[in-house]
Amino acid sequence: MCGIIGFTGILDAKEVLTEGLKELEYRGYDSAGISFFGENKILTIKSEGKVACLCEKVKAADTEEATCGIGHTRWATHGGVSDTNSHPHTFGQVTLIHNGIIENYKELEEELAKKGKYPVSQTDSEIAAMVIDDYYVGNPVKALKSAIKKLQGAYAFCIMFADQPEVIYAIRNGSPLVATSTVEGSIIASDMVALIKYSKDYFVLPEHHIARLTKDEIIVTNMEHQVVTPPMLHVNWDVAAARKGGYEYFMLKEIHEQPEALRNTIAPRIVNGLPDFSEEGISDELLRNTKRIVITACGTAMHAGLVGRILIEKLTRIPVSVEIASEFRYANPILDENTLVITISQSGETADTLAALRLAKENGSMTLSIVNVKGSSIARESDFVLYTHAGPEIAVASTKAYTVQLSALYLFAFRFAFVKEKISQQKAQEYITLLEDTIDTVAYVLSYDTQIEAISQRLKSADDLFFIGRGLDYALSCEGSIKLKEITYIHSEAYAAGELKHGTISLITDNVPVIALATQADVYAKTISNVREVRSRGAKVILITNADVQVDASLCDHHIMLPPMEAEFTPFAAAVVLQYIAYYTAVARELNVDQPRNLAKSVTVE
Template sequence: MCGIVGAIAGRDVVPVLVEGLKRLEYRGYDSSGIAVLEPGTVRRVRRTGRVVEMEAVAAQKGVHGQLGIGHTRWATHGGVTEANAHPHISAGVALVHNGIIENHEQQRERLLGLGYTFESQTDTEVIAHLIHHHLRHGSADLLAALQAAVKELTGAYALAVMSADEPERLVVARMGCPLLVGLGEGENFVASDVSAILQATRRVIFLEEGDTAELTRNGVRVFGPDNAPVQRAQHLSDVSLASLELGPYRHFMQKEIHEQPRALADTIDAVINAGSFDPSLFGADAEAILAGIEGVKILACGTSFYAGSTAKYWIESIAGLPCDVEIASEYRYREAFANPKHLVVTISQSGETLDTMEALKYAKSLGHRHTLSICNVQESAIPRASELVCYTRAGAEIGVASTKAFTTQLAALFQLTVVLGKLHGKVNAEQEADYLEQLRQLPGSVQHALNLEPQIVAWAERFAGKANALFLGRGLHYPIALEGALKLKEITYIHAEAYPAGELKHGPLALVDEAMPVVVIAPNDSLLEKVKSNMQEVRARGGELFVFADQDSNFAASEGVHVIRTPRHAGVLSPIVHTIPVQLLAYHAALARGTDVDKPRNLAKSVTVE
């Protein structure tokens, strides 16, 4: 979703801003812009489309400055137009904004009555005028005006603000949307994502809810929600620039699919090295907390929800605990029952997913006492708000369609399952050793699945001309069918649905004909014979089957039935292995259709608004 970068330095910051915006492109956007301070005035360049188009115009116009802000916008209030693009300006006050201001209409009416005119349809322009209004009526300086203005806003925001009248400072504010400060030597930075400023510094401060801050060339001051000075810890980011480079791959999604053996190995490394599933994986106090819980509630969105749906099967069958999985955006708006003895597990790649964060807050307000976050980004908001944490080790994920984040979430959830099983007397030493061995073999099994890519390319070319597709799975693999359908529609724009294979006769079979490809996840497990029966229902209606089966399953290709064999059955970890081919199918079908794989239309990587 929208991205922010800002800088104050003794050098031209335009290259820093442009490079930062390019690093933020993965979040999803439809316009971009920068504003820099020149003596006594603000110069601004905005364009719809890609950052490179805005960069070319800035270079043509000779835009330079030592203080500046930049933004990539994903349209919410108002269409995709240059007038709606950020930065927005009010009489020398320029700002960029992530988030949504819920009371913008009331503030707009008030500001119109005060004589302000509006050039855009956005909620952001309201903030610019409001800050300017406070500068004119009592606020001592830009920081004080920002602090006064945000107290009149309802909603979520990350803000970076500068003024032509105060060329020595950049001021920022955060509420509900991520924002961090980068610390340099004689220069300082602000960004919504650390990737935007890695070119300049690795030392960062993560602002907390309600914080404001002032950045000058020589220092940073942070203020808490009551505007009193506070100290926030410095962190050294371990994100590498190499992880943000495309390398030999055509797209980040392809790169990230192929990084999964390493990402999984890194995620399970602590368990493998320890030779056991130790509760300390989740925090120093995890053993006492996890031993006392009586059930699990998982809250997540999108792909992370499918990871949680898979974990439900594991937790109930292996750990012997009831598990409930809910879409975070639904849970937060219903009257839910809270059991304080249930563990609330939130799953988020970015750790900033707004619906998941708000669902976590709601769960706490209902009386849930024990919380655990599974996340890929250290020090992000959701882990900081959770009692226990498990960080996946996927590394930076740039492609909007999640791949390695999903499989590492599954690996983390499996580790949690076995820990719970041990603590609740459901997993003995022999079973633990067996699960450990399955986990040890997992990266190799995933690599074998990646080796199927040439066969999957041939399938993908057949999918390119289709308008619809159906994915089927049963038991543990039904959520993988859901994930496969999601991947296909996300990046190819082919309409795809997923069903438990046993539900075919209860409605979806009406859709099946010779034009409807049906993808089947068919591992060699206890449900294989049931799945074969469901496949016969498809063939009887003329449907064409594309089956991912295990190497050791007794399954043959025939007319209208195409089969690709994944490695031998991976036991309870089979869903992770079977995820790889459905990712590859979506990726290569998107290539064949010529869509923008890494930046699919209308979507964003980090969803920080409702």
């Protein structure tokens, strides 16, 4: 989820670009770079690290003033964090910045190699630049139209051609681009946050349309060469709010970023319809030799592990345990060379999880970490790393990091089961298709916001609240409960629904809210009987089910029905519902959603 910006006009382009990248840095801060027309050619300055490192390099370069250029701040997906892998990328006549993932870059790289053309970086983005250059014979639009027929995946490109001074071309598919033209010039970026300093009026570049930016105007054409005038939009945010992309809170923004984050995490690891970890060096031999798995993590990451355990055991029949990282190192755990220890952490710096990782290595176990931050301590010390590509997560309450952790665990489970010959290749491919389908399902569930906001008004005065569910629903209940208590300060607990009669039901009194998840067909009837038990004792029930069940209206006060999907994949959609419940309840209680009391984003002490 990188940040990109392009400017051509009468201002100092280097200043416009670097200032814009500072605003866009939340989208990625592994490296940054700019390219600009100067000294009768395109010059590029880029640097590993934050935008501040780039700014120092730009200042030291002391190049002549430029009025046209493009800039990029990177969240690495393909290739490690380095100056070489930083954007912009130049090949031949083409200089390009990219947000997204080119899914077929390996195949394209092989085709280009046959022509004697080789990249210098490890990125999919440079391959895109090479493909465009391969078609370029002086007509940028023609080259772009030919190139995008070969490029598969999501992308937003801003491109400069060496023989087209002071002009920027842009095109997108999936990844966002917004643009505006003012008396000072034309500017385009991945987020309005970089534009608002210059104008509050903007347009969204339509997908599969080409924008040509000059200092005087932006001309947009479709694939039939027809000029299109996208509708202009207006914002009334201040700069601080714009950094949230117009959302009131980062948490809401990050809830809405989940489809893109899921796509960025899943897509690079699909080869021929199968999960593939060759880029991560995770061999099938390692999986074949694994006799037992221990998942260790804290908080939300541990709850992702609970879902992963159920799925991995179901598909592989290999024993999996989930351990709280803060307890793991003090429990004298049983570990050996046939045990794979999976650690999960958004930041990659969680102290307890790092300690658990080190203990596992001391005891001879192989370690695999699922983390979101390149170069973090856990990533550096693990034998293998599955990076999630959620982009920076700023709100303390984790949302998109949780769902991408789930997606990484699902990919791992499918590959593990396939290698262990517990599922066929066809079945593995079917699972992958269903996993990819969850991206659109999650996007659809984002439209539930109005319904859930209304429900949350009924929860804002609660002192206690309970989540119940069975199987995957219980694992998800744990996450829903922590999310609610984190930001609303309502006392909340999650229980396996069958355990209610073993003490917990004594806490159910008139008007106590109970959120019941009943999405698993094999235990649906059992869960519904537990719902009737709390209902008969006066509970206010919010029932979450799949679309394929009939629900007695007297059974609940509110019924949230998920879109049709296979039961194994409901955690993705249901997670969004539970995130919304927590978010809108916190808003109704007039609390600071992004910065709840006593909590920090990354826990780096025990």
